[in-house]
Amino acid sequence: MSIKLLPETLINQIAAGEVIERPASAAKELIENAVDAGASRIEIATSGGGKSLLRVTDNGSGMQRADLELAVRRHCTSKLDNGLDDIRTLGFRGEALPSIGSVAKLSITSRTRDASDGSEVVVIGGKVSELRPKAANPGTIVEVRDLFFATPARLKFLKSEKAEAGAITEVVRRMAIAFPNVRFTLSGTDRSTLEFPATGDDKLGRIAQVIGKDFEENAIAIDADREEIRLTGYAGLPVFNRGNAAHQFAFVNGRPVADKLISSALRGAYAETIPSGRYPVAVLDISLDPALVDVNVHPAKSDVRFRDPGLVRGLIVGAIREALARDGDRSSTTAARAMMSAFHTGYRPPPAQNWTPAASPFRPFSSEPQGGLRETVSPMFGDMAIPSARAEPVAEPAEERLAERIESHPLGAARAQVHENYIIAQTDDGMVIVDQHAAHERLVFEDMRKALHAKTIASQALLIPEIADLPEEDCDRLMEHAESLKQLGLHYERFGPGAILIRETPAMLGEIDAGALVRELADEIGEWDTSGTLNARLEHVAATMACHGSVRSGRRLRIEEMNALLRQMEATPGSGQCNHGRPTYIRLKLADIERLFGRS
Incomplete structure (x- = not known):
């Protein structure tokens, strides 16, 4: 059997299987692009749990006509200037847009602030149309319709519309905590509108928007550093716990991550203080030199690898335990x-009865202990x-x-x-x-x-x-x-x-x-x-x-x-x-x- 080169469309569909696992994966990639573009306002609209429609609109820097043409080609990016050892943006692989376009109907409309009008490109099942001019506000609108129409087998593995819509909500919640200076709006025919107004430097205020006001009242500030790593954020009181880990948020250099090392460190920090089957509530920000962490472990970029995992774990456990010892007994x-x-306020007396002292159930007060x-x-x-x-x-x-x-x-x-x-x-x-x-x-x-x-x-x-x-x-x-x-x-x-x-x-x-x-x-x-x-x-x-x-x-x-x-x-x-x-x-x-x- 001879070896042959796969068609570009099939290559993109294979890549899409790693990058775009579900509608929430596409939402994450598009929101990250908007944040990297410097947007201060991001609007997300969905229909059918993101399978029928996913639209992300931002007021970022926008793209010029030549950039827009390259954006839908694989391995084209404006964010990787200094190699994989110095990644300071959320996106850098140049795979998200072509991967989405290979399995869905994708349209991108973008305009820079100094341009008189915008441009639009359409990608349907991997086929790229010619660019055409289109009226648009400064910024970018990315619209994804009929996700996985080109790979029907993938649709069978998706969950219900409600579950997929919930997964997109979770993505927006995590991005909102990571970037409190950005206003996020999530709406659509499959959900009620959710808004997170920008809070600027008030990180705890944004966290309260996402997790709830209760956390603001039951949180302990964390601020510690060890060698070249700094840990900030908030840890919930041990008695303020939840039935699952959905209220644990971790960020590495501003990137939302789902890292097993951090989850394990949280369990260790709260050992002997939280009942079995319950989980602490925490928001942790880890800042370190990009060369000390590898964010290129998986195409989804949610897993990271630290050069010194023991140092990171020790910092998390030590900082939280110190904070709990200092202020955790509330x-x-x-x-x-x-x-x-x-x-229950108020008292309703029982029906009236004939009462005599001999029948009284009450005894004179006695200081003699009973029993x-x-x-x-x-x-x-x-x-x-x-x-x-x-x-x-x-x-x-x-x-x-x-x-x-x-x-x-x-x-x-x-x-x-x-x-x-x-x-x-x-x-x-x-x-x-x-x-x-x-x-x-x-x-x-x-x-x-x-x-x-x-x-x-x-x-x-x-x-x-x-x-x-x-x-x-x-x-x-x-x-x-x-x-x-x-x-x-x-x-x-x-x-x-x-x-x-x-x-x-x-x-x-x-x-x-x-x-x-x-x-x-x-x-x-x-x-x-x-x-x-x-x-x-x-x-x-x-x-x-x-x-x-x-x-x-x-x-x-x-x-x-x-x-x-x-x-x-x-x-x-x-x-x-x-x-x-x-x-x-x-x-x-x-x-x-x-x-x-x-x-x-």
């Missing part, structure tokens, strides 16, 4: 709003250890002391405990509701983390060793990692084919159900690779242990103990969420409370 405003919406306290001692409160038996009522702190706590501490002063799990604290501008189990769990974990890094986790011997019955394969897995778990203060040994003998547990956990802890650890280890990866996940094991050693729901606390918990939360980084990522407290402003009663 409660989410969305949680407070959800709490507000859950309140007993769980017999557990927690070492977390220092001298204020949680009592192991029924406690006598404790008087409220003096008014001066209470006022001092309210004014000088962000989480205020404890006033009550409700449902034996939630602490109500008064602050200078409202109130705070704390989940005592979630909060204490976080404190225990942070103490274990510090001790783990210092390699000084102390253990306490059980008076009577505890035996945990387990399947033989679970026992085998546990024994493989017995030495590693000793670092966390957990000492055990094999006790027959299907049992583990537990001799010592971490001292800081106090009295725990050692058997339940070991069984849960066996389940977790079973999900991991057993070839030595446990050392890298000791913190996750510490989080599991912390859950077993924290103050349980249903435990009554005294005022002193509640205040001790609040003070430790204020001094502990990351105490705004538990080890599973759930919020440990919700802040309610006084203005919100007054609004509930119609006072404001």
Whole structure:
């Protein structure tokens, strides 16, 4: 079989399979061209999810007649002046327009600002028409109709019109965040009009337009650099998370990218702060010398390769963790709003009944505590250890002391405990509701983390060793990692084919159900690779242990103990969420409370 040169049209159709995967791919390429042309206003119109019509209109620099003729030819570009090591524009390959023209009906009308009229070129299924003059405003209009009409097989792989229209919307959203100084308008017969007015230098304002005002209230500014790389942007609070990664935006030198390294770094930065199956919200801008990143990995240009990926990952993880430690313990405003919406105002009394004192369900107030306290001692409160038996009522702190706590501490002063799990604290501008189990769990974990890094986790011997019955394969897995778990203060040994003998547990956990802890650890280890990866996940094991050693729901606390918990939360980084990522407290402003009663 002899080798032959493929026709130009077929070459372009093959290239189109890589560059133009769906209507959203064509929209991305055309919008990038408009941005490169210096447009301050870009309008996108669609029909049929972009399959029937995709029109992009801009007020950029436009093209002269000779440039327009070359624009629809493959590998013709005005943007690649200094080679692949110095790419400073979004487009540079010169493939998008000829690729689109080879599989669709493409028309381009363009006019420069100093020209009296414009020019138009039409490409239908790879066939280029003669240029002709056409009246036009300064800028360029690119219209794509009947996408993939020349390659019908590709149409079968497209999704519904609604899904394809949604993909185009996502492209516009990402481009809008990347370029806040450009006004974007997205309209069409298959959608409601979406507008993103230009915000200039107000990057957070543009992000709020795209993601929502909630992000503006729940974001932490990021600004860090390492060697020749700078990271800026905003990271959402851990408690402000989403059910998928659609609200994660990453840009490299202004280019929107979908990079696995950046996604992995985000997961690492928010480790132990977000529940499983939830995703952080973040907008990250990475700026570096173009020679240190390769954007020519794939024709779609959404994948990049960094020369030093470890440096980039370390910068992202370190910068976000530092920001969270500095300002990440705020409660989410969305949680407070959800709490507000859950309140029901007004009261309707029950039907009148004959009432006598003997039939009254109410008793005179008694300071005698109802029920007993769980017999557990927690070492977390220092001298204020949680009592192991029924406690006598404790008087409220003096008014001066209470006022001092309210004014000088962000989480205020404890006033009550409700449902034996939630602490109500008064602050200078409202109130705070704390989940005592979630909060204490976080404190225990942070103490274990510090001790783990210092390699000084102390253990306490059980008076009577505890035996945990387990399947033989679970026992085998546990024994493989017995030495590693000793670092966390957990000492055990094999006790027959299907049992583990537990001799010592971490001292800081106090009295725990050692058997339940070991069984849960066996389940977790079973999900991991057993070839030595446990050392890298000791913190996750510490989080599991912390859950077993924290103050349980249903435990009554005294005022002193509640205040001790609040003070430790204020001094502990990351105490705004538990080890599973759930919020440990919700802040309610006084203005919100007054609004509930119609006072404001």
